[in-house]
Amino acid sequence: MTRFSLASLVLLLSLLFAGGAFAVKPDEVLPDPALEARARALSEGLRCMVCQNQSIDESDADLARDLRVLVRQRLVAGDTDQQVMDYIVSRYGEFVLLKPRFNLRNGLLWGTPILLLLAGGFFIVLTARSRRSTATAALTPEEQAALDKILRRD
Amino acid sequence: MVETGHFALVLSFALALVQTLVPLFGARTGNPRMMAVGGPVAVTGFALTAFSFAALATAYASSDFSVASVWENSHSLQPLIYKITGTWGNHEGSMLLWVLILTFFGALVAVFGGNLPATLRANVLAVQGAIGATFFLFILTTSNPFARLNPAPIEGRDLNPILQDLGLAVHPPLLYLGYVGFSICFSFSVAALIEGRIDASWARWVRPWTLVAWMFLTGGIAMGSYWAYYELGWGGFWFWDPVENASFMPWLAGTALLHSAIVMEKRSALKIWTLLLAILTFSLSLLGTFLVRSGVLTSVHAFATDPTRGVFILCILTLFIGGSLALFALRSSRLTAGGLFHPISREGALVLNNLFLTTATATVLVGTLYPLALEAVTGDKISVGAPFFDLTFGPLMLPLLAIVPFGPLLAWKRGDVFAAAQRLMAAFALALAAVLVTALFVDGASVFAALGVGLAVWLVCGALTDLAVKSGAGSVAPAIMLRRFAGLPRSVFGTALAHLGLGLTLLGIVGTLSFGAEKILSMRAGETIELSGHTLRFEGLYPAQGPNYSEDRGRFALLGADGSTISEITSAKRFYPVRQMTTTESGIKTIGFSQLYLSLGDEATDGSVVVRLWWKPLVTLIWGGGLVMMAGAAMSLMDRRLRVGAPSRRRKPTGAVPSAGLP
Numbered sequence: 001m002t003r004f005s006l007a008s009l010v011l012l013l014s015l016l017f018a019g020g021a022f023a024v025k026p027d028e029v030l031p032d033p034a035l036e037a038r039a040r041a042l043s044e045g046l047r048c049m050v051c052q053n054q055s056i057d058e059s060d061a062d063l064a065r066d067l068r069v070l071v072r073q074r075l076v077a078g079d080t081d082q083q084v085m086d087y088i089v090s091r092y093g094e095f096v097l098l099k100p101r102f103n104l105r106n107g108l109l110w111g112t113p114i115l116l117l118l119a120g121g122f123f124i125v126l127t128a129r130s131r132r133s134t135a136t137a138a139l140t141p142e143e144q145a146a147l148d149k150i151l152r153r154d
Numbered sequence: 155m156v157e158t159g160h161f162a163l164v165l166s167f168a169l170a171l172v173q174t175l176v177p178l179f180g181a182r183t184g185n186p187r188m189m190a191v192g193g194p195v196a197v198t199g200f201a202l203t204a205f206s207f208a209a210l211a212t213a214y215a216s217s218d219f220s221v222a223s224v225w226e227n228s229h230s231l232q233p234l235i236y237k238i239t240g241t242w243g244n245h246e247g248s249m250l251l252w253v254l255i256l257t258f259f260g261a262l263v264a265v266f267g268g269n270l271p272a273t274l275r276a277n278v279l280a281v282q283g284a285i286g287a288t289f290f291l292f293i294l295t296t297s298n299p300f301a302r303l304n305p306a307p308i309e310g311r312d313l314n315p316i317l318q319d320l321g322l323a324v325h326p327p328l329l330y331l332g333y334v335g336f337s338i339c340f341s342f343s344v345a346a347l348i349e350g351r352i353d354a355s356w357a358r359w360v361r362p363w364t365l366v367a368w369m370f371l372t373g374g375i376a377m378g379s380y381w382a383y384y385e386l387g388w389g390g391f392w393f394w395d396p397v398e399n400a401s402f403m404p405w406l407a408g409t410a411l412l413h414s415a416i417v418m419e420k421r422s423a424l425k426i427w428t429l430l431l432a433i434l435t436f437s438l439s440l441l442g443t444f445l446v447r448s449g450v451l452t453s454v455h456a457f458a459t460d461p462t463r464g465v466f467i468l469c470i471l472t473l474f475i476g477g478s479l480a481l482f483a484l485r486s487s488r489l490t491a492g493g494l495f496h497p498i499s500r501e502g503a504l505v506l507n508n509l510f511l512t513t514a515t516a517t518v519l520v521g522t523l524y525p526l527a528l529e530a531v532t533g534d535k536i537s538v539g540a541p542f543f544d545l546t547f548g549p550l551m552l553p554l555l556a557i558v559p560f561g562p563l564l565a566w567k568r569g570d571v572f573a574a575a576q577r578l579m580a581a582f583a584l585a586l587a588a589v590l591v592t593a594l595f596v597d598g599a600s601v602f603a604a605l606g607v608g609l610a611v612w613l614v615c616g617a618l619t620d621l622a623v624k625s626g627a628g629s630v631a632p633a634i635m636l637r638r639f640a641g642l643p644r645s646v647f648g649t650a651l652a653h654l655g656l657g658l659t660l661l662g663i664v665g666t667l668s669f670g671a672e673k674i675l676s677m678r679a680g681e682t683i684e685l686s687g688h689t690l691r692f693e694g695l696y697p698a699q700g701p702n703y704s705e706d707r708g709r710f711a712l713l714g715a716d717g718s719t720i721s722e723i724t725s726a727k728r729f730y731p732v733r734q735m736t737t738t739e740s741g742i743k744t745i746g747f748s749q750l751y752l753s754l755g756d757e758a759t760d761g762s763v764v765v766r767l768w769w770k771p772l773v774t775l776i777w778g779g780g781l782v783m784m785a786g787a788a789m790s791l792m793d794r795r796l797r798v799g800a801p802s803r804r805r806k807p808t809g810a811v812p813s814a815g816l817p
Contacts, residue, residue, distance in 0.1 A: 025755070098537050098538075098540060099539065105534070106536065113514075116516050117513045
């Protein structure tokens with residue numbers, strides 16, 4: 001609905017108004033293109049914690065900038081992608097991850113699509129089976145015997 | 155005028171109560187005069203609500219700052235168009251638009267529902283009235299748009315600058331028409347449950363209403379996506395924001411409903427399921443209303459500190475979702491299951507469609523609500539963002555999209571997959587060719603990108619194959635084929651167009667995400683920038699003055715191969731003094747189906763300006779596909795069996811008339 005989109009636009013932007021127009025600034029960009037590409041990919045998975053559902057790659061907030069710089073510092077220092085993520089999570093908590101971790105607590109979250117698809121598929125197959133069996137229900141032994149009798153009589 | 159508008163709103167509430175109680179009681183007792191009350195009351199209620207809305211719009215247009223909502227969301231210097239669209243650019247006004255459209259649909263049923271059985275019509279109007287009554291009460295008690303200020307302020311606080319855009323004129327009304335349109339399907343379902351039977355006219359009525367609502371919702375979402383794309387200044391077209399999800403869930407469920415309603419209409423099967431889907435689709439609309447209006451999305455605590463509106467909507471939500479589902483549980487066993495079909499058949503394909511679409515809806519629902527639920531239960535805060543939906547929603551869509559072309563080519567009751575596959579050979583070959591060409595000849599194409607392009611081509615060619623097969627391609631002479639093509643039912647064109655549009659949207663998404671390019675740099679006047687074969691020269695910053703803002707326009711010249719200027723792109727940074735807010739107006743140049751997207755950043759002390767430039771290949775197809783889908787829905791609505799009108803009803807039914815049998 002509109003209000004949704006309105007609200008989303010307003011919320012998404014309300015934190016951007018302070019200053020500039022967009023996220024990554026030229027002075028943040030790392031000289032090594034490979035490292036910069038990794039930094040961008042990691043940034044897209046990290047939440048800007050003071051924004052409404054924005055990654056630090058998209059956000060213009062100061063905190064997002066600090067995080068972007070931090071990610072790049074760790075990468076330059078030689079961390080792997082996983083180490084960078086772990087470091088950020090250790091400092092800011094799991095809230096910072098836009099992709100929740102696969103763990104028991106998030107089991108329902110990750111499991112729903114698969115469970116529902118399987119349950120739905122199972123239900124459909126079951127219904128189709130039972131329908132077919134009622135549609136063409138086999139003859140009971142008595143009925144079969146009666147039929148045989150009639151047929152033999154001919 | 156304002157007080158009269160307020161009074162009209164109170165009257166509408168009273169009429170909605172009458173519309174609920176009298177026809178319902180009449181239908182229970184079999185009193186035809188009481189049942190007949192619903193129609194005129196619904197029409198009068200719509201007229202009064204429209205008057206009330208017009209009164210508010212007039213207050214906005216004339217900048218009457220003695221009205222609190224006008225004062226908060228308008229300014230005397232705003233252009234007239236934004237003064238008017240500001241009417242629904244805020245909580246109170248948008249709720250009024252919501253009920254306006256609700257009563258509009260109620261009035262439509264009253265006017266065009268003459269051929270419905272009297273009790274069904276009475277019950278439908280009663281349910282519609284009940285929804286209206288609760289929302290009127292909500293507006294009057296918690297969100298009165300007509301509240302006055304005394305003394306009246308001399309100047310307003312301006313409409314949020316992001317909303318001062320033509321998008322606000324188009325997007326909300328479209329989206330509401332879709333969103334609230336599903337209330338009709340809901341009312342029909344609840345009415346059927348109250349009566350305890352689904353008859354032929356029920357089946358015939360639900361499908362066109364679903365089509366209408368779906369058409370507008372598709373347009374509303376596409377329009378909203380484009381609006382966010384150019385207004386937010388970083389070129390994203392979908393953010394998986396909870397607020398977006400709130401409108402996407404009814405769309406997914408509505409799409410499932412659209413398909414299951416076909417089975418019900420043509421084959422009289424899946425009746426109970428269709429009924430449940432209709433209830434769920436509108437329930438998701440209500441859920442979205444709750445999510446956004448209660449403030450629960452921003453944080454659970456915000457909801458706890460000012461819960462008046464939230465709790466009210468939660469009550470409405472519980473009443474309608476809980477009530478209708480309880481009724482469903484009680485009554486659905488009375489409804490008989492319909493026709494039989496083989497798993498490999500058109501019906502079977504549509505069941506599969508429904509399985510994937512409902513699972514996808516549930517996935518979006520869980521992704522949206524899980525963080526809220528977890529925080530409420532354990533206090534832990536997690537985020538569910540785009541990467542989650544890419545990993546879950548994406549894989550669910552892939553198999554669904556892959557089987558789409560098969561559906562329309564399968565026969566009802568018992569289909570032949572091999573025959574359908576044979577007919578789709580050409581489409582498959584073209585899709586395969588697209589995959590190979592993309593993988594081999596496009597620089598930087600990943601495997602996913604190539605497969606994505608292939609899938610899009612598969613959808614488009616599959617839709618065209620359907621039309622070709624149904625006009626008898628390959629088996630009859632071209633002249634006869636042409637005549638058959640022209641004589642195909644409009645609904646066949648509708649299906650093909652909608653599926654084709656889906657393919658185009660997919661192509662746009664894959665193109666933009668996989669082959670786009672981006673550059674960020676500081677530029678001075680006179681410098682050039684080159685991206686994906688396009689050269690731009692920065693001409694400089696020029697200050698300009700708008701009616702209620704000042705701006706710095708960055709002008710860029712798009713240069714041809716010989717260095718001459720082909721055209722100009724302007725991106726601006728606007729400053730709105732009343733709200734002390736800065737917005738970025740992106741500069742967009744459409745080249746073919748692709749776009750150059752330019753966004754201006756901060757100006758440094760040395761006079762250089764930060765510039766971010768994107769090349770977005772095929773991006774316009776994302777929304778163009780949405781328009782094609784809308785055209786498909788419109789085409790289906792024009793099918794002869796759905797055209798409303800006395801003369802066509804008298805005509806003897808010909809082949810295409812659905813024969814949804816009585817239970």
